[in-house]
Amino acid sequence: MINAVLVFNNTGQPRLTKFYSQIDVNLQQRLISEIFTLVANRPASACNFLPLPPLLQKTSSEALSDTDQPTRIIYRHYATLYFIIIADDLESELGLLDLIQVFVECLDRIFENVCELDLIFNFETLHQVLAEMIQGGGVVEVDRATIVESVRKAAKVTKRPQASLPDSATRSASPSGRSTPTHMAHRGSGVTGIGSNDFVWSGR
Amino acid sequence: MFEKSLYDLIRGLRAHKGNEKAYISQSLQECRNEARSNDMDIKCAAILKLIYLEMFGHSMAWASFHVLEVMSSQKFVQKRVGYLAAVQSFRLDTDVLMLATNLLKKDLSSPNQFELSLAINGLSHIVSPSLARDLTPDLIAKMNHSNPYIRKKAVLVMYKIFLQFPEALRTSFPRLRERLEDNDETVVSATVNVICELSRKNPKNYLPLAPQLFNLLTKSTNNWMTIKIIKLFSSLTPLEPRLVKKLVPPISNIIKTTTAMSLLYECINGLISGGLLTHLAGTSDGEDLALLCVGKLRGFLVEGDSNLKYVALLALTKMTKTHGYLVAAEKDVILKCIDDEDVSIGLRALELVVGMVDVEILQPVVGKLLRRLRSISSDNDISGEVEYDNNEVDEEDGEVELVKRETGPAKPTVSLPDDYKDGVIRRILEMCSKDTYANMPDFEWYIDVLVQLVRYCPGETKSSGGQSLDDEDFEEAYMAGGKVDVGEEIGRELRNVAVRVKTVRRQATEAAELLVGRSSTMFPVSGGGGKRALLAAAWIVGEYAEHLRNPNETIDSLLQSSNASLPADVVTTYVQAIPKVYSYLTSNDSIAWTPERKTTVSFLTNRVVEFLETLSSSPHLEVQERAVGFLEIFRLAKEAIAEQPANTNRIPDEEDGAMQEEYDPPLILTQAIPSLFHGFELNPVAPRAQRKVPVPDTLDLETPINPRLAFLLSSADYDAGVGDFDSTAAAADEEFEKFYYQKPVVVVETAAQRIDRAASNVSSGDKHGVTGSYQSGEDTYLDPDIVARRKAERRERNKDDPFYIGSTGASGRTTPNPLGGEHFDIDSIPIMKLDLGDGIGSEKGEGNVGTPVPRVKVEIAGDEGDGVDDGEDIEPVGVGSMRIKGKKGKGKNILNVDSSNLVGFSLEEPAEDLLAQEEDVAKAKKEVERLRGEIARAAERVRVPTVQPIVEAPPQAQAQPTEVAKKKKKKKAVEEGDDGEKKKVKKKKKKEGEQGTGDQAESIPVVKKKKKKRRSSTAEAGGDAGEDAG
Secondary structure: OOOEEEEEEEOOOEEEEEEEOOOOHHHHHHHHHHHHHHHHOOOOOOOEEEEHHHHHOOOOOHHHHOOOOOEEEEEEEEEOOEEEEEEOOOOHHHHHHHHHHHHHHHHHHHHHOOOHHHHHHHHHHHHHHHHHHEEEEEOOOOOOOHHHHHHHHHHHHHHHHHHHOHHHHHHHOOOOHHHHHHHHHHOOOOOOOHHHHHOOOOOO | OOOOOHHHHHHHEEEOOOOHHHHHHHHHHHHHOOOOHHHHHHHHHHHHHHHHHHHHOOOOHHHHHHHHHHHHOOOOHHHHHHHHHHHOOOOOOHHHHHHHHHHHHHHHHOOOOOHHHHHHHHHHHOHHHHHHEEEHHHHHOOOOOHHHHHHHHHHHHHHHHHHOOHHHHHHHHHHHHHHOOOOOOOHHHHHHHHHHHHHOHHHHHHHHHHHOOOOOOOOOOOOOHHHHHHHHHHHHOOOOOOOHHHHHHHHHHHHOOOHHHHHHHHHHHHHHHOOHHHHOOOHHHHHHHHHHHHHHHHHHHHHHHHHHHHHHHHHHHHHHHHHHHHHHHHHHHHHHHHHOOOOOHHHHHHHHHHHHHOOHHHHHHHHHHHHHHHHOOOOOOHHHHHHOOOHHHHHHHHHHHHHHHHHHHHHOOOOOOOHHHHHHHHHHHHHHHHHHHOOOOOOOHHHHHHHHHHHOOOOOOOOOOOOOHHHHHHHHHHHHOOOHHHHHHHHHHHHHHHOOOOOHHHHHHHHHHHHHHHHHOOOOOOOOOOOHHHHHHHHHHHHHHHHHOOOHHHHHHOHHHHHHOOOOOHHHHHHEEEEEEEHHHHHHOOOOOOOOHHHHHHHHHHHHHHHHHHHHHOOOOHHHHHHHHHHHHHHHHHHHHHHHOOOOOOOOOOHHHHHHOOOOOOOHHHHHHHHHOOOOOOOOOOOOOHHOOOOOOOOOOOOOOOHHHHHHHHHHHHHHHHHHHHHOOOOOOHHHHHHHHOHHHHHHHHHHHHHHHHOOOOOOOOOOOOOHHHHHHHHHHHHHHHHHHHHHHHHHHHHHHHHHHHHHHOOOOOOOOOOOOOOOOHHHHOOHHHHHHHHHHHHHHHHHHOOOOOOOOOOOOOOOOOOOOOOOOOHHHHHHHHHOOOOOOOOOOOOOOOOOOOOOOOOOOOOOHHHHHHHHHHHHHHHHHHHHHHHHHHHHHHOOOOOOOOOOOOHHHHHHHHHHHHHHHHHHHHHHOHHHHHHHHHHHHHHHHOOOOOOOOOOOOOOOHHHHHHHHHHHHHHHHHHHHOO
């Protein structure tokens, strides 16, 4: 089971929070900040596995009885963003690393050279991509093409009745509405794109 | 008014950097208003903004009803926003959840696959037990959907359903099993995923699937699925050992052929954690396989990718249990990893290394680690460096270290986390102390390492701060898994060495001396960890004062007024150590009692008194008590010193000073105070040794020790007084003596005896016999009749008093009378001595609890830790406390999924369960029927308002014969089959439709609150019927 998927930037601003178990909003924020402090201090050369933050550490009694504990936090750092997955030991560490990679690649295909601003302004799309990959903590799809296609098709569905809709309601929802964010990116504060160069992945 | 879109909100947020708070609260307020809007577009935009803000921690729980409205929108775009909001914000206790059933049912039957997938995905987050129960049939149907896109999601959501409603597992399992044969790989993968999760809860349900899964394993090309299948098998193999043989060929085949590192690693991991290697251990197959694994893992370590290194170390750690020798063969690469830049890899490697250390590699490994620590904290220990450069630690591997030192600071040192330092130090201690120092080649080196480590201690943790832990507490904390401060841990090691290893006791003491001497510079008041190492250091300094390099300086540093600000338990040991060192300094009676000597000693005594005076008002009870106790002794000593003229041999206490030499120092210094501390040699004792001491049968803790305590006390005082004053009848300062003899009677009592004894035999050589005669001699001081009476009285009183007897045995004082109790006339000891035994003997008593060491000066047998008296349960403190590493008492697991429902849930329905279920179903149906009946009646009543008053209750309804009949009929119909029910429901719907209460077909749960409950239940029923029809 995957327990959570988090995306935040270099300053700890959340860009996507998805918890597959229901926890209180304040706890979510605490967890994010704890993980951020853990992750922010790591040198680039360090491995992509984090120790458990205090919030997630086992109590001795729980450790004995329960097997559903989150035991691994896997992260990847792309340009300005950290992608984090919290999972238990039924997931494969290296597999999840790949999963983050798949996620980012899909985003890159959808946004064409994705950058942080794309994700900020299209956070609903971000959620959609994630939902195509992970549902309720289980991985449903890892094929990039299928994921991208599903998201695009769903976007087309939204367009069919769109003729009668005012634009404002759909803009943020549909990936095609990203023209504005792109402008922002050009104008914006020098946010470096998560260029496709970063995606050269040795593969495992 | 112009409404902000999400886009505007985000831009606004970016524009208001610095005072986002105000902007957000303003926006939230706007959202509140907009969410109430009747315009669905505005409502939807508001919800979207709320989702965005929720990401930053602004709860949108209040908007759940609006979310539901948006979810039920006709437009896909809006519906999607609604579902996203539900996913992000709904909780099990969200009350609108029960209104969502119908909506979900409707969306689950949508012809649009995206709507359908939206509903399934939404459900996977918000499913509650009742939703699960109601929607299971729909989802089971969806598992056979024509589109694999839906099938995979439907399969996956089932796991969430099972978590909430385990019964669904029984009904849906056959279909789930079918999905393993699905022609779409992603569906199979999702199915495997679900079964994998389920199998961990109760693996035996899924053993029958083994052939199918095995088939998949051999054919699969999807690495994701293969990984899951391997994980699944590793939960099955413990139940079915025969699987092991079957699995080995395909898995080793994958290991040999795959190029995917993740799969390779998971195969190895599966072999290990599935117990396959354990099962095969010993067979040649098993050895080959293990060798193959280790070889691959070695490849990981060598390759240089830090992630691979990390996981390889994880796997190797697991392998040590079964194939330790194979892992040990990879020592070279593993040792390299200790030095890895990545601290998490370093720690992992260290964990492995701890299990592999032997005499040869211990020193190099520790040297490496120390260098690592040094580079971390190189800036703040320059002062210590000089001192230690000439010591063993550098001689051992001095060259390498020097090189390192030069390059060390040049490197951009990343500030390493404290817990890393903490972990490394603990590992070092664990490594060194393993098996009671079995691997320790050189103790002097170890002592130096310990001192070095104190400097590297991370800042103090709040958890174990100034709390004083006496042994009992410690044991408790130890049992509860509390974490001991790492500085204290180091101190403990130092003490362990000092006690256990006699040959380096001097070095250990000198090390402790160094720590105490430099405490003010080494441990600044703020920050700086390791302070608690002083706890043991101070103890060592006191206990082994004779080994001190410079006792004068040491007592100086012990007496520094800043010491009062140390943690309370440390101060306590200080208070205890001061008299010991003092006694060592002053008790030497071969030093002539010259005026200079007198001045020095009285100056020192004054300082001690001053120091103790400041502590005697300490807020910490323990500190205060000890300080006050010793303060009295030292005041006495001070008096005695003042009384004792230099260069004379006249002793105020003693008349018969014939044997005294010239210039004798006061006896309180040479005899009384030392007698407090010279006891049995302390031996290491297992932490639980106390428990092994059998409780004497006669021990009775219920009855008061002595009902006549008060009387005894006063008579004891009197007794003591008599004893003393008889012997010192001519002493001039009776008044003064009396003043002091009254309060700390206990101590002074001994002192007096000491003095007496010393007076009668000065040299320490002739202990035997003389004391005995002295004892009897004391009796002669008393009037014979009094003695006889008191003896008889006491014997009578204490006949059955175990405490009394025990005290003579355990008081362990240095009665230089080896014959102990028999010759020592216990009757002549006032009962007050009990306190004495407690106060002075406490440490020593504990030191000897395990075994009654009969002799004072016994060599500790085999000093390298073999000195543990306790035969079996050897558990040196240092090692024992390491066991608690890594555990933290606090921290609840928040991301936990409650899967307790599924644990041990069997697929086969137990018979009673079936019955119970049927009963439940029947009950539920009855309830539904009742409600329906009521609705129908209400409807009729509305139509014919004159027939029945509106205020009606079920009992009244029963009064109507027709109604009752109807009800019965209905029930029957329900039992007969769904068709009957359907019709009925439809009929009812019609009725309500006629009332004009709303469009049933739409069945939007958004209705006026008044009728909400009733309506939703009807709606549910309607939906049920609809589904069945469809």
